[in-house]
Amino acid sequence: MVKAVVLGAAGGIGQPLALLLKANPLVTELGLFDIVNTPGVAADLSHIATPAKVEGYLPADDGLAKALKGADVVVIPAGVPRKPGMTRDDLFKINAGIIKDLATGIAKAAPNAFVLVISNPVNSTVPIVAEVFKKFGTFDPKRLFGVTTLDVVRASTFVSEILGDLSLSKGVVVPVVGGHSGVTIVPLLSQSTHALPSSLDKSAYDALVNRIQFGGDEVVKAKNGAGSATLSMAYAGAEFAAKVIRAVRGEKGLVTPTYVNLSADAEGASDLTKELGEELAYFSANVELGVEGVVKISPLGKISEDEATLVKAAIPELAKNIQTGVTFVAEAYKTEEPRL
CATH class of the missing domain: 3.90.110.10 (Lactate dehydrogenase/glycoside hydrolase, family 4, C-terminal)
Structure with missing residues (x-):
């Protein structure tokens, strides 16, 4: 039994990523979280004939914790995509707070999960996740990955x-x-x-x-x-x-x-x-x-x-x-x- 979770599941990366994870026969449960549209994405994916049961959550009613409950693997594509003229410093200023909040949610609800960080700039967002985990006493360097x-x-x-x-x-x-x-x-x-x-x-x-x-x-x-x-x-x-x-x-x-x-x-x-x-x-x-x-x-x-x-x-x-x-x-x- 493997539960995979996508944080930022309604975005440009999140939706096709969730689709590919739903198609993976090793995934038996798929939790989706985003600030908008996640229940609709989950409903759409749930009609696909593969083993994974799909549930989508929004921030209200402790949705992040519910999405993360029992997670084995958490993939984080959340954040704002880069646009023409945007530097990686600009991107960091926008996405850093988002990643910090999601890392806090993982530390609380799924401290033993394997965490895969996609959100850019990865060189800086992975250290953010690590530092948050250290603050909560849940940091295991063997379980944190930047996706390159x-x-x-x-x-x-x-x-x-x-x-x-x-x-x-x-x-x-x-x-x-x-x-x-x-x-x-x-x-x-x-x-x-x-x-x-x-x-x-x-x-x-x-x-x-x-x-x-x-x-x-x-x-x-x-x-x-x-x-x-x-x-x-x-x-x-x-x-x-x-x-x-x-x-x-x-x-x-x-x-x-x-x-x-x-x-x-x-x-x-x-x-x-x-x-x-x-x-x-x-x-x-x-x-x-x-x-x-x-x-x-x-x-x-x-x-x-x-x-x-x-x-x-x-x-x-x-x-x-x-x-x-x-x-x-x-x-x-x-x-x-x-x-x-």
Whole structure:
């Protein structure tokens, strides 16, 4: 029996994500929460012939706690999508308070759930969730994940395009490390399961890296003010959630990049920190999943000079993003006290 919960289930990511989770035969219960429209989304999904029983809740009458009751996996796509001209700082100012409130709800109603954060900017929102959990005494670094799967999906797709065969895309695996925005996204193309063409020159390589790093901008521009990456993000979020569900049900050997608190695996973190040459609290790396969540954080391994340069450029931005999330919660609790 697996109960999955989507917080922000009526939004552009939330609805298709909820649909994909409803279609997952391992999900037996699906709880949906948002500030509007959730009962209608739940009613619509409930007609689909799959095992999951669906219920939708609004904020009134303690809806968040009801949605979260008994949750095994909580996925958070809630918040405002990025629009043209909006910086990630702008996005943080809008979404930080939303994430803090939802994290408080999880700490109270589902402290043992696996929490998967999609809401941007992930580099900062994951630390917000962690800091809230720490205040409530419920923080387990093995159970908190930033969903970076979209970067991996994009890398697989774009590499298969360069290879001239999109049918390869499901088999192309490119580790993507660092974080989940701009220069913090570091695709390790040298470790791709499918080598890039030897004819690919430096400018084409740089263009590929840039497209993986700033693929979200491509979508925002194409939608012309009507939203950001929602369908691809929902797909990526459902893919990652499915792997977490499979792992917690006992499947072994599942490894995927995800943005985690490095204290989840002290030994792995030590090896990774030596490679980075600097200590960070959070980093996206290949992570082995298991019944307790994070089992092992993998080191970068052998990388190219170009990739080493990208990692070096990512570190100061990541450190800044992490501190932004930590500081936000610290400032918030100067005027309020967390209460269970």
